[in-house]
Amino acid sequence: MWTRAERGVPRLQKRLGRRHQHQQYYSSSLSTPAINMTTQQPPTKKLKAAVILKQPQPPLILRATTEADHVSSPCIAIFADLILVGPANVSPIKNGCVVIQYGKILHVLQKMEDEKEYNKWAAKDSPDAYHHSKYYVKVLMPGMWDVHTHFIGATSRTKPMIEQQWNHCFEDRAVKVGRDVSRLGQVLNSGFTSVREVGGLGKHLKLLVKEGTCPGPMIYHANVPIHITGGHCDLPSDVPLSCYGSICTVQDADGDGALFGKGSDGTSDCLKSVRRNLRAGADVIKLCCSGGVMSQTSGLPTEPQFSPHEIKTMTDEASRHNVLVCAHCHSAQGILNALNNGVKCIEHGTLADEECIKVMLEKDATLVPTRWVIEDLVGEGGIDGPRPSGMSELSWKKMKMVYGASTVAHKAAIKAGVRIAVGCDVFVAEGYGTSGKELKHLVDLGMTPAQAIESATVNGPICLGPARAPKSGAIQVGYDADLICVDSNPLDDVTILANPDKIPIVFKGGVVVKDTSDNTTYCQPATEGLNW
Incomplete structure (x- = not known):
């Protein structure tokens, strides 16, 4: 006598077989590699970077996070026209990049002075493009x-x-x-x-x-x-x-x-x-x-x-x-x-x-x-x-x-x-x-x-x-990745920091907790590179 679970096996195999045929039909018609349903192996052909990078998404108004979210936060490279590092006696960085991961600031780069490292993170065909997101902003400063x-x-x-x-x-x-x-x-x-x-x-x-x-x-x-x-x-x-x-x-x-x-x-x-x-x-x-x-x-x-x-x-x-x-x-x-x-x-x-x-x-x-x-x-x-x-x-x-x-x-x-x-x-x-x-x-x-x-x-x-x-409170290597992106330079008009609408992106502990930006302005796909 078969158990209920054993009786269900042939029906499940038959159902999976139909799903496999269905998958093969649609994958061949779209000319994309299909996943082998019997071995569950991914396609052998590599996907282009543009496919797996951030696509336009609805605005993230506010996000709740835990400590676990911060210590496991993904790698993000933030390219900014201007970086205000915090101390008043330190000059802002023009055309800079801040790399964050695991809730901390990993790199603070200036395009002219750190050209090799900067280009590594900016390159559209870099292997790193598969492992980190990129943001392009006007002004970046500490939270x-x-x-x-x-x-x-x-x-x-x-x-x-x-x-x-x-x-x-x-x-x-x-x-x-x-x-x-x-x-x-x-x-x-x-x-x-x-x-x-x-x-x-x-x-x-x-x-x-x-x-x-x-x-x-x-x-x-x-x-x-x-x-x-x-x-x-x-x-x-x-x-x-x-x-x-x-x-x-x-x-x-x-x-x-x-x-x-x-x-x-x-x-x-x-x-x-x-x-x-x-x-x-x-x-x-x-x-x-x-x-x-x-x-x-x-x-x-x-x-x-x-x-x-x-x-x-x-x-x-x-x-x-x-x-x-x-x-x-x-x-x-x-x-x-x-x-x-x-x-x-x-x-x-x-x-x-x-x-x-x-x-x-x-x-x-x-x-x-x-x-x-x-x-x-x-x-x-x-x-x-x-x-x-x-x-x-x-x-x-x-x-x-x-x-x-x-x-x-x-x-x-x-x-x-x-x-x-x-x-x-x-x-x-x-x-x-x-x-x-x-x-x-x-x-x-x-x-x-x-x-x-x-x-x-x-x-x-x-x-x-x-x-x-x-x-x-400062943009320095090893500091917490609490950062905000601002629409224009607050050194010219500090009142912009009193307008939340002018602060479209907020990072807390390395996690994007607010993103109301226009994706075409702030979150370009990595394949498009920089355009200063």
């Missing part, structure tokens, strides 16, 4: 970094800020994460391949991006900002302290993944808060060393917060784990307290004076001016205009206090040569994907376009400290 952003599940800016802060306390985290998933795509779409999330849902969103659930930039997070009771980033003052435990339970017992963490008072509390953030996988520690503008509890921006001894306790603990500490600071005294006690990165710095700037230079600290949020909150009406919708009277009063002084302070810091990094402090729904505007603000403060680009690229990883910084 950008935003080192001060927040993902907090925010809603529209038209909602009153006090109401939003209340909602943030009680809303379920799943709702907030759901809102921010699409915003991750907006950030990546705008050419920012890495962000430093300094208080919010970064811990959870980092996991979603890392596992390939949604497209987004590389995320380095601070988990929860550390602040004093009643200080910046504390809950609104009309929330009774007796309710604090139940509110934090919604977010986690220690405020995990929230904008509002528990207040930390005294060295013992401060030490514990650092360790809890490190336990949550924080890539950077954030302190609030002065009052703020948007918080309703913190007091004035001119007031320092945390004692020098408390700050030193936290930076010492972080340094033992090779983690950099950054600090929200408006007041001059708050800035000095932070810098003199181990903080390496100053956020905002709106009221910095000459002494602050001098100490920043001595300590080799980085300033993140966050001009984007200052100009965005003031709005088109300017500081003398009406109070923007959604901003409380108290916040508007504090904004007027820092606006004019911040312009003076930031100009002075730039002129003195303080290292600047791009950070926008985006926290409203409409802001995500617009971080490129920060470069124009920096140029308005006295930077050259090349210096502004350096602030958005090379200086980004520095804000994670030497032990944690990835090799990113």
Whole structure:
């Protein structure tokens, strides 16, 4: 007796025989070699390179990737009219080629200086044409970094800020994460391949991006900002302290993944808060060393917060784990307290004076001016205009206090040569994907376009400290292949970097995660060669 599987064998053989005849008929009529259906061998005749190279395809809007995608990414040769390597003091490369594979940059070539190697990758009949893709672009530069952003599940800016802060306390985290998933795509779409999330849902969103659930930039997070009771980033003052435990339970017992963490008072509390953030996988520690503008509890921006001894306790603990500490600071005294006690990165710095700037230079600290949020909150009406919708009277009063002084302070810091990094402090729904505007603000403060680009690229990883910084932000051999292609030269007009439509191709970890280019312009078949 035959089994059911044995009875099926003759029928399967008969079916395969008919398929083999069908294949032979069509292959002979098309004059192309057929695959032998009995041996499953490929054709003996070699296919032309043009057949296997990239054909016109629908635009790739955004792609989610995993770590495995990056370390196994294919070999790609990118030919560019102009390559901006990152550092402002390094001349751009004209008629260059960058070769990437396995998530890293393998070669950076200039047509005139590296002619033999360059021609090897450019040759239309090279054996390499069978093993790598080719892109032809106008301008190639490193992917950008935003080192001060927040993902907090925010809603529209038209909602009153006090109401939003209340909602943030009680809303379920799943709702907030759901809102921010699409915003991750907006950030990546705008050419920012890495962000430093300094208080919010970064811990959870980092996991979603890392596992390939949604497209987004590389995320380095601070988990929860550390602040004093009643200080910046504390809950609104009309929330009774007796309710604090139940509110934090919604977010986690220690405020995990929230904008509002528990207040930390005294060295013992401060030490514990650092360790809890490190336990949550924080890539950077954030302190609030002065009052703020948007918080309703913190007091004035001119007031320092945390004692020098408390700050030193936290930076010492972080340094033992090779983690950099950054600090929200408006007041001059708050800035000095932070810098003199181990903080390496100053956020905002709106009221910095000459002494602050001098100490920043001595300590080799980085300033993140966050001009984007200052100009965005003031709005088109300017500081003398009406109070923007959604901003409380108290916040508007504090904004007027820092606006004019911040312009003076930031100009002075730039002129003195303080290292600047791009950070926008985006926290409203409409802001995500617009971080490129920060470069124009920096140029308005006295930077050259090349210096502004350096602030958005090379200086980004520095804000994670030497032990944690990835090799990113520059086009150099061995660096991460986080790259963007731009329609025209941003050295001539830096505002182009604020327009995602002018950034048609984005590489993250060697993988094309965005490609909205015209294939006939950007992705020529390898057989056509170069046409400069």
